[in-house]
Amino acid sequence: MSEVDRIRWQCRRGLLELDLVLSAFVERHFDRLDARQVELFKELLEQPDNDLLDLVMGRTELADPRCKPVLELLRAG
Amino acid sequence: MALARREFDAVVVGAGGSGMRAALELAEANLRVAVLSKVFPTRSHTVAAQGGVAASLGNVAEDNWHWHMYDTVKGSDYLGDQDAIEFMCRTAPEVVYELEHFGMPFDRTPDGRIYQRPFGGHMQNYGRNPVERACAAADRTGHAMLHTLYQRNVRAGTQFFVEWIALDLLRDAEGEVLGVVAMEIETGEVLIFQAHATLLATGGAGRIFASSTNAFINTGDGLGMVARAGLPLQDMEFFQFHPTGVYGAGVLITEGVRGEGGFLLNKNGERFMERYAPTAKDLASRDVVSRAMATEIKEGRGAGKDADHILLKLDHLGAEVIHKRLPGIRDIAIKFSNVDPVKDPIPVVPTAHYMMGGIPTNYHGQVVVPDGRGGDQVVRGLYAAGECACVSVHGANRLGCNSLLDLLVFGRAAGRRVISDLREEPHKPLPSDAADRPLARLARLETQKAGESVAEVSAEMRRVMQTHCGVFRFPDSLAEGVKKILTVAERAQRTGIQDKSKVFNTARVEALEVDNLIEVALATMISAEARKESRGAHDRSDYPKRDDANWMKHTLWYKEGNRLAYKPVKAKPLTVEPFEPKTRVY
Numbered sequence: 001m002s003e004v005d006r007i008r009w010q011c012r013r014g015l016l017e018l019d020l021v022l023s024a025f026v027e028r029h030f031d032r033l034d035a036r037q038v039e040l041f042k043e044l045l046e047q048p049d050n051d052l053l054d055l056v057m058g059r060t061e062l063a064d065p066r067c068k069p070v071l072e073l074l075r076a077g
Numbered sequence: 078m079a080l081a082r083r084e085f086d087a088v089v090v091g092a093g094g095s096g097m098r099a100a101l102e103l104a105e106a107n108l109r110v111a112v113l114s115k116v117f118p119t120r121s122h123t124v125a126a127q128g129g130v131a132a133s134l135g136n137v138a139e140d141n142w143h144w145h146m147y148d149t150v151k152g153s154d155y156l157g158d159q160d161a162i163e164f165m166c167r168t169a170p171e172v173v174y175e176l177e178h179f180g181m182p183f184d185r186t187p188d189g190r191i192y193q194r195p196f197g198g199h200m201q202n203y204g205r206n207p208v209e210r211a212c213a214a215a216d217r218t219g220h221a222m223l224h225t226l227y228q229r230n231v232r233a234g235t236q237f238f239v240e241w242i243a244l245d246l247l248r249d250a251e252g253e254v255l256g257v258v259a260m261e262i263e264t265g266e267v268l269i270f271q272a273h274a275t276l277l278a279t280g281g282a283g284r285i286f287a288s289s290t291n292a293f294i295n296t297g298d299g300l301g302m303v304a305r306a307g308l309p310l311q312d313m314e315f316f317q318f319h320p321t322g323v324y325g326a327g328v329l330i331t332e333g334v335r336g337e338g339g340f341l342l343n344k345n346g347e348r349f350m351e352r353y354a355p356t357a358k359d360l361a362s363r364d365v366v367s368r369a370m371a372t373e374i375k376e377g378r379g380a381g382k383d384a385d386h387i388l389l390k391l392d393h394l395g396a397e398v399i400h401k402r403l404p405g406i407r408d409i410a411i412k413f414s415n416v417d418p419v420k421d422p423i424p425v426v427p428t429a430h431y432m433m434g435g436i437p438t439n440y441h442g443q444v445v446v447p448d449g450r451g452g453d454q455v456v457r458g459l460y461a462a463g464e465c466a467c468v469s470v471h472g473a474n475r476l477g478c479n480s481l482l483d484l485l486v487f488g489r490a491a492g493r494r495v496i497s498d499l500r501e502e503p504h505k506p507l508p509s510d511a512a513d514r515p516l517a518r519l520a521r522l523e524t525q526k527a528g529e530s531v532a533e534v535s536a537e538m539r540r541v542m543q544t545h546c547g548v549f550r551f552p553d554s555l556a557e558g559v560k561k562i563l564t565v566a567e568r569a570q571r572t573g574i575q576d577k578s579k580v581f582n583t584a585r586v587e588a589l590e591v592d593n594l595i596e597v598a599l600a601t602m603i604s605a606e607a608r609k610e611s612r613g614a615h616d617r618s619d620y621p622k623r624d625d626a627n628w629m630k631h632t633l634w635y636k637e638g639n640r641l642a643y644k645p646v647k648a649k650p651l652t653v654e655p656f657e658p659k660t661r662v663y
Binding site: 002005006008009012013014015016017018019020021023048049050057058059077 | 116326582
């Protein structure tokens with residue numbers, strides 16, 4: 001099955017802001033992510049909505065730096 | 078095609094606040110309950126609710142449910158049913174304390190009780206002075222509520238079907254609802270969920286508008302299912318709008334921006350609020366500002382290539398003030414409109430936020446239809462709660478913090494009613510054609526030749542609704558809007574998808590969602606065009622006043638022939654004297 005289809009659905013969230021940011025990110029960047037970045041993006045998607053939005057808007061930082069490169073891409077839009 | 082079938086005592090469609098509160102009631106009574114959700118439960122749109130839950134606990138200042146009831150009836154502009162409003166306001170403290178016992182992390186007073194804060198429209202002494210009535214968990218009340226209810230449901234044995242979309246209701250010849258047909262998004266598998274009780278808790282449908290604060294999942298699935306089953310939708314003309322959402326995105330820009338000195342411009346760079354409200358200008362009340370913005374756009378003075386939005390200027394405040402007094406606004410503007418407000422104005426537009434109408438229910442959560450003798454008749458086996466339901470406690474406009482309250486009170490009430498209605502008997506045999514409708518919808522998508530693009534049809538629907546049925550409504554524009562939305566609905570019957578794969582086919586899901594949205598859009602436009610008055614959130618240029626003599630009644634829209642009917646408002650509370658309609662002044 002196509003990984004991107006599953007991930008695209010995981011980008012449907014309870015917060016409109018995340019719908020907008022995540023769907024735009026998948027359309028623009030997903031094809032260029034390497035396997036490791038895809039795994040990190042999936043980990044980010046496991047965050048609760050409000051925490052993920054705070055991360056994306058730069059209000060908070062991750063304790064674990066591994067996801068940082070993907071988060072930076074998300075922040076840049 | 079014969080479908081596989083699973084049996085439950087109850088099936089709940091939707092795992093937001095109301096669905097999970099109802100499911101909890103059922104699971105704790107040891108019923109076999111299935112909850113279907115398009116997304117993981119804690120990612121439901123309830124997560125976006127920040128304000129709080131209204132309840133007259135009186136923990137910070139004196140309060141009682143009579144005052145809360147008065148505020149709610151007045152807020153509803155006298156379209157709310159007073160029996161349901163009394164029930165909700167009386168029950169509020171109980172459901173809030175219950176949630177506290179479930180582990181909800183409410184903010185606390187220094188002596189450990191639930192802290193309460195003031196909120197617009199919450200008053201002491203029948204509208205006399207403001208009161209602290211909102212119970213909150215920081216600015217994450219909805220988030221905390223979802224997590225609390227989800228944990229509790231898991232413990233009680235609720236069976237969640239995550240990433241399933243319900244397609245249609247199953248009804249027998251007597252009209253009793255026997256469950257739903259649903260599709261698993263991952264596999265495309267279609268299954269019958271047969272149940273003694275079907276409870277719809279699918280939330281709002283703000284996605285019918287081009288500008289909406291609603292998440293993408295809010296596609297009115299329960300409303301579409303009900304409409305296709307031949308049942309009415311009630312008071313769909315009443316949508317609450319916020320004056321300033323980011324154009325093209327819907328993310329809200331706080332009204333604090335205008336409080337700090339930001340103001341609105343039309344395409345000519347004119348500060349038009351000076352014409353509409355010479356004294357208050359951009360600080361006029363929400364409805365005055367929204368109306369002025371809509372009028373500027375209608376008269377061709379909107380900004381942008383389509384002249385369809387307004388500009389919110391704040392660069393004159395300077396970077397430092399913007400950063401210090403309006404934290405986060407710059408980030409939001411840059412992220413969602415590609416504009417740096419330190420240099421350029423933010424494009425904004427009145428934005429749909431909350432749907433007051435919905436599936437008609439009584440205050441037990443039972444779905445009702447007119448009995449033909451001026452009263453209500455229960456649809457056996459069918460219940461609804463939360464934003465998708467119209468009880469009606471919000472009437473023509475919703476009081477702040479009453480939406481989370483609505484979820485708790487009517488989620489629980491519906492769950493309890495399901496339990497008391499339950500009969501100890503085997504499941505009825507399903508009619509042989511029970512699943513024909515959803516299967517026909519799926520088959521059409523498979524075989525449609527030269528189909529209309531789902532994205533184009535839904536964009537056109539949103540544009541038509543925004544232009545012709547927005548925050549301020551004009552008679553010529555509404556009449557034109559009815560014609561246009563009927564055309565869009567025709568096109569929606571011919572949508573096609575390129576990708577026919579079974580697995581995680583989001584194109585198929587989106588096509589199915591548009592089937593639901595279009596029913597909501599039709600109901601909203603047609604109900605709005607017909608209501609010749611202004612009441613609550615329904616604001617018409619040609620009938621600026623409320624007309625109690627002719628219009629203190631609920632609208633019912635039926636899909637069949639786009640027929641409208643009306644039913645009286647329940648003006649009599651359960652135990653207290655009615656609140657008689659008065660002119661609404663705040």
